[in-house]
Amino acid sequence: MSCRIAVFGTGYLGATHAACMAALGHEVLGVDVDVAKLAKLEAGEVPFFEPGLEGVLKSSLESGRLRFTSSYEEAADFADIHFIGVGTPQRRGDFGADLSHVDAVIEKLAPLIRKPSVIFGKSTVPVGTARRLGRRVRELAPVGEHAEVAWNPEFLREGFAVQDTLHPDRLVLGLDPSAPGRAEEVAREIYAKLIDEGIPFLVMDLATAELVKTAANAFLATKISFINAMAEVCEAADADVAVLADAIGRDERIGRRFLKAGVGFGGGCLPKDIRAFMSRAGELGADQALTFLREVDNINMRRRSRMVEMTREFVEGRLLGARVAVLGAAFKPDSDDVRDSPALNIAGQIQLQGASVSVFDPKAMENSKKIFPTLTYAESAIAACTGADVILVLTEWAEFRKLLPGDLEDVVRRTKIIDGRNCLDARTWRDAGWDYWGMGRR
Ligand SMILES: NC(=O)c1ccc[n+]([C@@H]2O[C@H](COP(=O)([O-])OP(=O)(O)OC[C@H]3O[C@@H](n4cnc5c(N)ncnc54)[C@H](O)[C@@H]3O)[C@@H](O)[C@H]2O)c1
Structure with a gap:
């Protein structure tokens, strides 16, 4: 089944995820604040070097299933599944993660969510972030608790990003036990082809999912x-x-x-x-x-x-x-x-x-x-x-x-x-x- 997906952040992670989700048959809108990057992507040009990505990007654009925009309103109208793939760099002056980009997506997107939706986080974030974002989304979204946050950390390696997105070693999904919803069912739909291929689909709580990513890198x-x-x-x-x-x-x-x-x-x-x-x-x-x-x-x-x-x-x-x-x-x-x-x-x-x-x-x-x-x-x-x-x-x-x-x-x-x-x-x-x-x- 085809899903309607918006991907926020079209950098190494987001551009790859957007193009690959369209290649899986979904309808995808890539969203970024960098209009120069969006113009390149719309023209079928990958703004960075990633072997194999240009081919997937071009065929996804040609299929009509992949588009790009800087408009959050358009994204919220179009999709009921949102992926967050913005950067989480090191904070200036200390070791912590700078979550300002992730927070900015939530603050701007959540007030626009008027239909039941799931937001899947892909960015690498400190444990505890997803739970906090989930509470904030429920506060801000006009649909209230029908807007959910789940975490689906990304393990792709640059240089193998397409292969790792379409054929990962495992899919990890973190759910909020205090706010049960549809996230697992939706994730199973999005990744149906991968799950059918036998790729392990590991469901856990939000904190463990966040930690799986940081523990793997550590x-x-x-x-x-x-x-x-x-x-x-x-x-x-x-x-x-x-x-x-x-x-x-x-x-x-x-x-x-x-x-x-x-x-x-x-x-x-x-x-x-x-x-x-x-x-x-x-x-x-x-x-x-x-x-x-x-x-x-x-x-x-x-x-x-x-x-x-x-x-x-x-x-x-x-x-x-x-x-x-x-x-x-x-x-x-x-x-x-x-x-x-x-x-x-x-x-x-x-x-x-x-x-x-x-x-x-x-x-x-x-x-x-x-x-x-x-x-x-x-x-x-x-x-x-x-x-x-x-x-x-x-x-x-x-x-x-x-x-x-x-x-x-x-x-x-x-x-x-x-x-x-x-x-x-x-x-x-x-x-x-x-x-x-x-x-x-x-
Ligand atoms: N690069 C990798 O190999 C990789 C692998 C796994 C996980 N990750 C994680 O994924 C996240 C993204 O990494 P990346 O390498 O793709 O970063 P990146 O800097 O290449 O891309 C981030 C994109 O987000 C955009 N952005 C910033 N604020 C925005 C906003 N408010 N709305 C929409 N777009 C916005 C930026 O313009 C940029 O295009 C990080 O948390 C990173 O740790 C990256």
Whole structure:
């Protein structure tokens, strides 16, 4: 059955969700306050880089099932199912989540709800938020308790957003036990095709659903920082963290995935989500439970400083005047997202210490220029490396993984490379006479 859905916020999460819900056969209206973004989406252009999304967006627009608007009135008239996908960034000046965008959607939308409706939250929010929003919606909506709030956290990974939206590992739905309603039945209708495919549909209370998302991110961040802590020990003990990860990863209880030492995690989710989680635990009086996340964060940030130090060591202790090529700016490959990107953070730190830094990224150049306009941006990997004293590989794009010593040795000033993602074959580079350093490797 086709549902009428509005999706508030058409960023990485919302644009993907809107296009994919239309692909499932629903009628969808994407709503945003950014009219330039809406104009692009209406023209079938994805305003960010996400493999496969443009095809789904275009076919959904052509089918007539997907439209975009900035009008909340139009959205409230059109739909009786609303998804919230606006941002929840870190608050300025502290660790908590800035919920002003989520609150703004509720304050504007709820007074317009005149028919029984369900609002599903998808944004990542601190535990307790959904319950508060549910109360506020019932207060503001002309239909009163016939306007419900449920939470349906999103687990998509940038770079795999379409696949993760249409074929997720699981669907999580949080319901408010104090305000029973139709949310479960409606969610089962929306996701009928996925549920028929056998995707687990997990129903729980609101607080647990909110926590599933933050706990998942906390676990992933911990796994990355664990292997990066092992990298620190390996560096001190002259051992090899990649070999160690292969060996411990063979144990099914541990698993090899996400055990890749490197310059650490970044992006618009993990860093701010673990901080918001610590902040919320503090408010709840459970801060001791999450003090380990502060260490997870510290280990992660230390990797960035370590990379700066390794670069300094590689240019005989003087960054001043050194020429450094940085390959990669996005926080991970197959994305143009540079929010809290380790690559750009490292490039910026090295430049501040007097080096001349030339950056190349296959997709994230425009976004990088906006937040780090003073770095030099090259047209290609080869151009970035031309004249370099040292090359840093900081995002593991396939294009960089495929680079061979012969591609670069005629353009660099010195044959030195630091593999910040342990994504190159160390032996190939060393055999070709390069000084190669990986993270946590001999
Ligand atoms: N990006 C991801 O991979 C991902 C994955 C899972 C969960 N999430 C969560 O999803 C949420 C959104 O993340 P994102 O990466 O898509 O953010 P984003 O910044 O790309 O998109 C947010 C969008 O919301 C719009 N917006 C802001 N205020 C609005 C309002 N009042 N009404 C309508 N639109 C408004 C903005 O203009 C922007 O287009 C966050 O809570 C994030 O933690 C993101």
